[in-house]
Amino acid sequence: MAYEDYVEEITVEGVEDLFDYITGRKNIPDLREDFIFRGVKSSKYELIPSSLRKDDDGEFEIDKYLKGEFPDNRVLKENIVLFDFLEMADKQGFKIPIPQKFREFFHKYVKSDRDYVLEPWPTYDYFEAISLAQHYGIPTCALDWSYDYKVALYFSVIGVLEDKHKDDDCVLWAFNHKTFESSRDSIKNFKDVKLWINRNIPAVSYRPAYNDNPNLNAQKGLFTFVIQKPSDYSGKSLDQLISDELDACMKNEGNEVTIFEKNSGHRITLKEDEKVFYKFIIPQDLKAKILNDLYIDGYTEEKIFPGYASIAESIENRVKLDKLLGRK
Known part of the structure; x- marks a missing residue:
């Protein structure tokens, strides 16, 4: 199987087009239940930790x-x-x-x-x-993700208000983390990291405590980690790493693809045409419209970054957005 069998790239044609894909009204499943989301301000950026x-x-x-x-x-x-x-x-x-x-x-x-x-x-x-x-x-x-696709989408399109990213296409990533990890042992059973690095796919998602961090709570955030020794680091992005390793362990079984991790005996089963990642490319000319929709839905700076400073930033950003949309 090829990279495209695990990662589907979709260029969206409009605001409603994007929402239709995510909510299952297109030819892919509803992504809101099993997927987590990451917004990237430029399509030039890869899924590589900071x-x-x-x-x-x-x-x-x-x-x-x-x-x-x-x-x-x-x-x-x-x-x-x-x-x-x-x-x-x-x-x-x-x-x-x-x-x-x-x-x-x-x-x-x-x-x-x-x-x-x-x-x-x-x-x-x-x-x-x-x-x-x-x-x-x-x-x-760590790589930041969110359970809420609109939070991730905010981080994708907010670059339209920045000089550095305003002319770039941006990306909304969706990662099928529930299917990917559903058949794997609980992370609590892998405190011995030597067990993790002996697995073919040493990636895991983790949700930190929300109670002491209002921003993280507002953003419904979680993180992915890849546990490796420095000598094992390949420089691959998360989507490429997982796709390559899944392919190395893949076995076809009727209408499903089962990936057996050879060092552990565990399996990950993907249904026919099910993807591990979706990569939604958002053209530059849609970003302001999508940001406006998010603001109307309440996905604003003061919601995503609770505090007085974010309220001031929100006022400034709304003026910038009105100018981009030609509103007085």
């Missing part, structure tokens, strides 16, 4: 958070930046979501010469901390 992305000058974004010279080891760099974030938050009296048993290690680590690295990475016990850091802009190995 710690592994490069800026327009070809430099890794995470390097902006590092002092001095470090080996080209993405796990080492992620560890250093994450622990700097946790140390500073801890010293300011903010709650940091790491298990109590790691506190001794945490303080020992930040006082060391930083030559120690958690490997493979990430470990289950740090999922919550990584999720927190990612949400506040620290480059990590």
Whole structure:
């Protein structure tokens, strides 16, 4: 099977066209139940975590958070930046979501010469901390998703108000995470990450606690992780990685495709024509119209980022949007 058998790319033709696809009124299933969603401001961007992305000058974004010279080891760099974030938050009296048993290690680590690295990475016990850091802009190995497709869609089309992305087509990704993980062992059974890296597809989704993070709660957010050793990192995007590994384990069974993970015996079953990913490409000339529809539906800055600052931003953005739409 080819990449296209797992990932369907659709260029939408209008606002209602996009909503019809997502809600099952087109020739694909209703995506709202089993899929999670990610908005990307430019179709040039891939499903690659922020710690592994490069800026327009070809430099890794995470390097902006590092002092001095470090080996080209993405796990080492992620560890250093994450622990700097946790140390500073801890010293300011903010709650940091790491298990109590790691506190001794945490303080020992930040006082060391930083030559120690958690490997493979990430470990289950740090999922919550990584999720927190990612949400506040620290480059990590996590990818942001939302259960609510309109939240993800907001993050896709809001680039129309930015100089950098206003002329780019944007993308709404949908990931069939329930089918993908339904037959796999609970993540709680994989605290030993050595078990995870011996699997063909070491990817997992994780929902952090909402109660202490109003933004994450408003955005109905969750994250995907790929647990790997640095030596196993291929540079592939999440969709390419999963598609390639599924194909390597695939077995046809009538109207279904069953993927057996050879190192675990577990299976993932896809129904005929069922996809793991949908990639909705949204042309540039639709972005302002879609953003206007989202605003009307209440998907505004003050909803997605609760707080006074977002209310001020919302007022400014509505003026910008009115100008784009030719409204007085």
